[in-house]
Amino acid sequence: MALKTGKGAEAPPFLVMDVIAAANARAASLPPGAPGVLRMEVGQPGTGAPRGAAEAAIRALQAGQPMGYTEAFGLRPLRERIAAHYREKYGVVIAPDRVAVTVGASGAFPLAFLAAFDAGDRVAMAAPFYPPYANILTALGMVPQILPCDASTRFQPTVAMLEALDPRPEGLIVASPCNPAGTMLSRQELDAIASWCEANGVRLISDEIYHGLSYGAEECTAAGCSDSAIVVNSFSKYFSMTGWRIGWMVLPEDLLRPVECLAQNMFISAPHVAQVAAEASFGCIEELEANKAVYARNRATLLRGLPEAGFDRLAEADGAFYIWADISRLTNDSVGFAARMLAEAGIAATPGVDFDPARGGRFLRFSYCGPEAAMAEAVPRLKRWLSV
Numbered sequence: 001m002a003l004k005t006g007k008g009a010e011a012p013p014f015l016v017m018d019v020i021a022a023a024n025a026r027a028a029s030l031p032p033g034a035p036g037v038l039r040m041e042v043g044q045p046g047t048g049a050p051r052g053a054a055e056a057a058i059r060a061l062q063a064g065q066p067m068g069y070t071e072a073f074g075l076r077p078l079r080e081r082i083a084a085h086y087r088e089k090y091g092v093v094i095a096p097d098r099v100a101v102t103v104g105a106s107g108a109f110p111l112a113f114l115a116a117f118d119a120g121d122r123v124a125m126a127a128p129f130y131p132p133y134a135n136i137l138t139a140l141g142m143v144p145q146i147l148p149c150d151a152s153t154r155f156q157p158t159v160a161m162l163e164a165l166d167p168r169p170e171g172l173i174v175a176s177p178c179n180p181a182g183t184m185l186s187r188q189e190l191d192a193i194a195s196w197c198e199a200n201g202v203r204l205i206s207d208e209i210y211h212g213l214s215y216g217a218e219e220c221t222a223a224g225c226s227d228s229a230i231v232v233n234s235f236s237k238y239f240s241m242t243g244w245r246i247g248w249m250v251l252p253e254d255l256l257r258p259v260e261c262l263a264q265n266m267f268i269s270a271p272h273v274a275q276v277a278a279e280a281s282f283g284c285i286e287e288l289e290a291n292k293a294v295y296a297r298n299r300a301t302l303l304r305g306l307p308e309a310g311f312d313r314l315a316e317a318d319g320a321f322y323i324w325a326d327i328s329r330l331t332n333d334s335v336g337f338a339a340r341m342l343a344e345a346g347i348a349a350t351p352g353v354d355f356d357p358a359r360g361g362r363f364l365r366f367s368y369c370g371p372e373a374a375m376a377e378a379v380p381r382l383k384r385w386l387s388v
Contacts, residue, residue, distance in 0.1 A: 001182035040368060044323065056279070071304050098256065101248050111249070124144075145165065146358075147162075154181070172197055179210070210321075223250045247270075298372060301375050303323070321367055350367070
């Protein structure tokens with residue numbers, strides 16, 4: 001007799017992980033001396049944790065510091081340092097008690113969703129969107145409510161879109177800078193969205209994991225717009241600590257104890273040694289800004305070179321480290337196009353269907369957080385490939 005599997009097991013794949021596997025296989029198959037695969041598919045900094053963060057972890061381990069469970073919301077000194085970060089960067093006063101340290105941003109989202117919503121509740125988000133938003137919500141029995149966005153709104157939601165929703169959602173996810181488009185909400189736009197959510201009883205969840213990685217546009221936090229918003233951030237992107245699995249939330253007062261109880265049961269705590277390193281990373285700004293300068297140069301190289309190679313319809317890349325390219329002039333099958341580009345040009349990028357199942361066949365996401373030499377080589381390779 002066949003055994004039952006739960007509906008959560010029906011979650012679709014996160015396609016970028018399949019692209020990573022294909023790129024790894026392609027790289028392994030190349031003969032010695034052949035040009036390597038240019039990795040533009042994954043949103044992972046090419047640098048490791050900042051030196052000061054790694055050294056803090058080493059010192060703690062060498063001193064024999066026990067690396068056991070911490071409180072569910074994390075080490076107090078780290079929570080205080082995160083709260084200080086909001087005061088220093090945004091001028092927003094956050095009580096350390098409102099900070100919850102999590103197992104990356106990926107560990108924060110299910111805690112936020114379970115604390116704020118029930119099965120059957122609708123949670124709105126702009127498309128294109130980060131795939132796990134919808135996949136986690138669906139696995140938890142909640143309903144993603146998709147707002148199709150395009151270049152006319154810079155791939156971001158607007159109050160007018162929210163007003164048109166029927167039925168109204170119980171929640172709204174915004175991301176600024178967003179993945180995959182890299183666009184940002186202005187302070188006025190975020191204020192207006194937060195005010196609309198407050199007036200309509202909609203819980204706002206603000207994904208701010210790419211804060212620190214913007215190129216001229218002002219970063220603002222939803223924690224400064226609304227006391228009821230949930231803010232999610234991470235040490236993975238700007239702080240370059242992906243594998244350490246460490247992130248945080250700023251929570252409203254009414255969700256503190258619910259999220260704490262969920263965290264106790266689901267994760268116990270974030271890794272102790274990662275919390276030690278994360279606190280030290282705030283003292284490594286010079287190194288982190290040097291990493292960001294590399295991304296900025298890569299961004300400039302691609303914004304200048306991609307149109308010359310035939311990718312001439314690009315989203316405004318305000319922040320993060322992605323370029324969202326409309327490739328409808330070339331194809332409406334981004335999955336097949338990406339596979340051919342990997343096989344024939346040795347360039348790995350992510351098909352747009354990962355981020356917008358309905359319209360993503362005509363989009364491709366390029367990540368530019370890799371080495372400068374690789375990003376510089378991408379443009380001539382694409383020119384040669386598309387001229388064949």
